[in-house]
Amino acid sequence: MPPSGNRSTPVIKDVAQLAGVSVPTVSRYLNGTAKVSTEKREKIAQAIKLLDYKPSFVARALANKVMDSVTMLTSLSTYWATTEVNSGAEHAARDHGFLFGVTSLDGISDDEIESTINRVLSANPAGLIISESDELVIQLLHQIPKDIPLVLIGGSRGDAPYQVIPSEREGGRVITEYLFGLGHRNVVHVHRREGPNNNTRTLGWRDAMTDAGIQAMEAYQVGTDLSESVELGRKLAQDEDLTAIFAGNDETAISLIKGLRDEGVRVPEDVSVAGYNDQIFAKMWDPALTSYSQNFVELGRQAFEMLYAQIEAKRSGEEPPEPECRVVEGELIVRDSTAAPGRRG
Template identity: 90%
Template structure:
C-alpha cells in the first residue's frame, strides 16, 4: 500500500495503516516506552520495511519529552586534547544511537552564559557534558538544572556528583620523577594557563620536586603562540644551571627545543626536554619526544557512558546511579629527548 495522500515520504500514519494498528502503538514500538505484543511488533516491523519508513527523530523526541541527543559544553575548543575528548564522546554516543553536539564557550561573556545554556536546553537534550578548563565552564556547570543528567570532565575531585578526570596531576608528577630519576635536579617547568582546580600538571611537578627534597625552581607560563615558547627557549639556553625542562604540552616542548637549538644547545646532550599529551608528531620529532600519553579519547567515551547510565535510569523511572568520580590513567612514553645530565655521577 502506498503512502496515504500524495506524499512521497511515508509517515507514521502510513505504517499504522499498513500494519493494522493505531498510531500510538507504532509510537510505543519505536520508542520502547511500553510493551507491544509480538504479533503487532512483527506487523509493524514488516510495514516499516515495506514502506522504507525512516522514523522522525524530532517526533520521537516529542514523545519522550527529550531528544536522543547529548550536548558537550567546552572551552578551548581548538586544542588537540579537546578534539580528542569530543571524538571519544561522539563515538560512544553514536554506538548508543544518540546524536552528539558540541557548543563552544570560547569568547562568551558572563552575560552570555545564561542565554547559551537556554539555547542548549531548548533543544531538549537527554543530558549534558561539561568539559571544565576555565571559570566560564565552572559557571555553566552550576547553572545546569539539577534534574538534567550531567557529567563533568576535569575540574577538582568532587566538583560534581558524576565526574571523569584525566590524570593531569599524576602525569605531571610522573614526568618530573622521570627527569629526577635520570639525575637532573634543576627541572624547569613551562606551561600554558591551567584550569582553576587541584588536578594540574604544574601541581604534579611541584609534588615531585617537593617529595625529592628539592625546592621547585621557577615555572614559566606561556600562551598558545608558539613563537613565545621559542623565544623562551632562547632565553633558557643561557641559564648555566639548566639541565632539564618539563613542558606542559608537546607543542610547547618542540618550540622550546627550537629556541634552545637556535642558541647552540643540544637536546638531550645539554638539556633534556619532556612534553605532555603524546601527540602523533611527538614520536616523529628529532629527537623523538619523551611525553605523557593521556587517553583523551577514553576520557570522552567514559564521560558519555556515565551520562548514558543516568539517562537510562531517569527514563525507566529508577533511582540515579551512585555518584562516581572516575580517573582515566595515562602512561609515560620514554624516548630520546631525555637523558642523564652530562655531569651525572
C-alpha cells in the same frame, strides 16, 4: 505481513500490528520511557527487523519531549585535545543512536552565560556534557537545571556529581619522577595557564619535587604564542645548572627545544626535554619527543556512557546511578628527547 493500506513505508502502527502489541507499547520500547517485558521487546524487535521500520527521530522527540541528542559545552574548541574528546563522545553517542552537538563557549562573557544555556536547552537535549577549562565553565555548571542529566569533564574532584577526569596531576608526577630516575635534579617546569582545580600537571610536578626532597622553584608560565616559548628556551640555555625541562604540552616543548638550539644547547645531550599530550607530531620531531599520552578519545567516550546511564534511568523512572568520578589513565611514552644528564650534570 506488509504495511497496512497502500503505504510503502511502514509506520509504528504496522510494527504494533505485526508484534501483536499496542502502539503505546511500541512507543515505550522505542523511547525507553518505561519498562517493556522481555517477551514484548523480542516481538517488537523482530517486527521492526521484518518491516525494516525506521523510527522518526522528530516524532520520538515530540513523544519524549526531549531529543535523542546530547550537547557538549566546551571552551578552547580549536585545541587538538578538545577535538579528540569530542570525537570520543560523538562516536559513543552514535553507537547509541544519539545525535551529538557542540556549543563553543569561546569568547562569551559572564553576561552571556544565561542566554547561551537557554539556547542550548531550547533544543531539548537529553543531556549535557561540559568540558572544564576555566572559571567560566564552573560558573556555568551552577546555571544548569538539576533535573537535566549532566557530566563534567575535568575540574577538581567533586565539582559535579558525575565527572570524568584525565590523570593530569598523576601525569605531571610521572614525567618528573622519570626525569629524576635518569639522574636529573634540576627539573624546570614550563606550562600554559591551567584551570582552577587540584588536578593539574604543575601540581604533579610539585608533588614529585616534594617527594624527592627538592625545593620546588617557581614554574614558568607561557601563552599560546610559541615565539614566547622559543624566547624562554634561549633564556634557559644560559642556566648552566639546568639539565631537564618538563613542558606542559608538546607545542611548548618543541618551541623550547628551538630556543635551546639557537643558543647552541643540544637536546638531549645537554638538556633533556619532555612534553605532554603525545600529539601526532611528537614522534616525528627531531629528536622524537618524550611525552605523556592522554587518552582524550576515551575521556569523551566514558563521559557519554556516564551520561547515557543517567538518561536511561530518567526515562525508565528508575533511580539515577550513584555519583561517580572516573579517572582516565594516561601513559608515559619515552623517546629520544630525554637522556641521563650530560656535561651539565
